[in-house]
Amino acid sequence: MNLTQYVNTFGGLMRARHGCKVHKVSINAAFTCPNRDSTKGIGGCTFCNNASFNPNTRRIPGVEEQVRAGQAVVGRQMNARRFIAYFQAYTNTYGDVGTLAALYDSALSVPGVIGLSVGTRPDCVPDAVLDLLASYRDRGYEVWLELGLQSASDAVLRRVNRGHDVACYRDAMKRARRRGLQVCTHLIVGLPGEAPEASLGAAQLAIEQGTDGLKLHPLHVVKGTRMAREWKQGQVPVLSQSEYVDIVCSIIRAAPEDLSFHRLTGTASRELLLAPDWCAHKWSVLNLIGDRLAGQAAGESAIVGNSSRRIEVSPIICRG
Template sequence: MGLDSFVNTFGAICKHKYGERLRKLTIDAKFTCPNRDGSLGKGGCTFCNVASFSHEHGSEKSIAVQLSEGRERLKGKSSKYFAYFQAYTSTYDEYQVLKAKYDEAIEDPDIVGLFVGTRPDCVPDEVIELLASYQRRGLEVWLELGLQTANETTLKRINRGHGFAEYQDTVLRARAAGLKVCTHMILGLPGEAHADYLSTLKQVLDVGVDGLKIHPLHIVAGSTLAKSWQAGRVSLISKEDYAASVGELIRHTPKEVIFHRVTAYAKKPVLLAPDWCGFRWDGLVAIVDDLKLHGGQGHYVDLNCCFESVSAVANQ
C-alpha cells in the first residue's frame, strides 16, 4: 500500500477529477524577494541558497518556451498540466506584470491550473482578486504560502522577515475570496522539536487551510545555515524522527485537508546534508511504514485533546 491508502493526497484528487495524475510545469519568471532586494533585508532566509543572490537569476526564456520544454521533458506522463510559479516570491511585482505573466501561462491550451508560491507578507488584495478571477474561469488555482513554522522565535532565528500574524491575515483574505491555500511547513528547523511541529499544525488548522506541504530541513550550499552546519552548530533531523513526526502530523490532520507533499529531496552537490534527503523515495517509504503501523490521516478524532496533551508536555 502506498501513501494514497493513508493520506488524502493531491495526486489522488487529480486522478479522481481529471482521470489521471497531472504534472506541474515549473516556471522561473524572474521574480525576486523582499528578503533579498533590500525591502526587508539582503541576507535571505537562512535555509536559502544566497550564493545565487550575487548574480542575475531567472530564465531568459519566455514562459511559453519554459512550458513547452517542461512538457517535452514529461512527455507521456500526463495530457494536461499545471503551471507552477515556484521560484522566489511569485506575487512580488506590479499588478500588470503579474497579470501578464500569469496570462501567458494559462494561454497554453494544455494548462488547466495555476499554482503560485509566495510569502505570506506579499499578497495584496488585488493579487488575491486576480487569482480568484482565474479560478472563476474554471482553472484549478492554489496559493502556496511559505509559512515554515508558527513559532515567532524560530521565524526570527531563520531571518524570515514576517510573523504568524501576516500569514493569518493572508489566509483569511484568500479563503474569503474563494482561493485554496496550501501551507508549507519545514520540520527540523534549529531549536525546534516534535512539540513545535504539532503546535504549528494546530495554529494552521485553527486559521483554516486547504492543503499542506511538509519538508525536512536540509542544508544547501551557499546558505547561511550551511556555515553553521559546517561549524557544528546545527543538528539535523534523522529520517526516522522525520517520518515519525510527519506520521503524527498526518494523524492530527482532518481528512478533508489535502496533502500536496510530505517530504522532499535535493541533489548533490547543492545538497550538503542530511544524506537521506538525497534519495527521492527513502523518506516517503519511512513515512508510509509509520502510517501502516500507527494509522493514517484523521486518526485522532479529538484534535484539541491531543494538542492539549502535547502542549502540557512541552511546557513542563
C-alpha cells in the first residue's frame, strides 16, 4: 500500500517542487513558551511534555550542530541531500527578531538546507516575525509557518489551557496570508470535551482560513503532564485506533487537492507514552489509513462501474 497514492503528502509536495526528497531535521533551539513562563499562562497546555516531541536534540548544543547531526543521521538512513530546518520544540518565534534571525540564519548556513519550518503558537507571531519569515521566502527559501490550533472550540482550548482562542488563530492566519506565507495548521484529534468529528470542523475552519497544510495527530497522554493526572483519574477518555482512522480519512477526503498533509499520526517514546497503546505503532496506523482510503476509492469505482450513467468521480488525488 502506498499512502501517497491517496494523500497529498508533504514529502510528495517537496519532491514535486524540488525534484528530490527533502527531509526535515528537528531543532531544539532552547526556546521556552509564553504559556509556561506566565506571559500567557502558567503550566502550559495540559497535554504538553516537549520531551515527547523531540527528545534527541536536547543534549546537542547549537542550531548549526543540531542540523549537521540530523543531516548525518537522516542522510545516512534515507540518502537525503536536501533538508528543511524544523524549529520544533516549544515556541520558535518567542524572541526578539534579531535573535530569531540569528538562529534561523545559523540553520540556513548549513549546506543542503533549503528552508525553514517554524512551529509556534498563533498568539506569538507579531508582524515583525511574519515579515522576517517572508524575507527568507523572498530570498528563495522554502518557508513554512506551523501554527498550533489544535481545536476549533474555545471551550476545549480553555479546558486544555492553551492560552489562546480561535479568533487569535484567525488573526494570525490573516496576517500570514497577507504576506503569502505558507502555513501548516496543527490539530489534535480527540481532545477532552470534544467528539473526534469536531476535528473535521477544525480542519474545515483551517482550510477556510487558507491553510496550505495540516498536521494531524491523536491525543496521546504522556507522563509528566497535567493530562496524565487527569487520565489516571478517569477524566480523559482516549480514542480507539478505529475512531482515529475514521476521522483522519474524513479529513483527507474533505480536503482540497492542493492541501498537503505534513503528518497523519503521532506518538511519543515508549518511556513517556501512557495511552492509547496503539499510538506507539505509527506504521500500523498509517497502513490502516491507507487501506481505508484504498477501500473507499475502490468502493466508489465499483459504484460508478455499475451505474448506467457515466459519472465523473473525484478520486482522492495524489499530488506527489
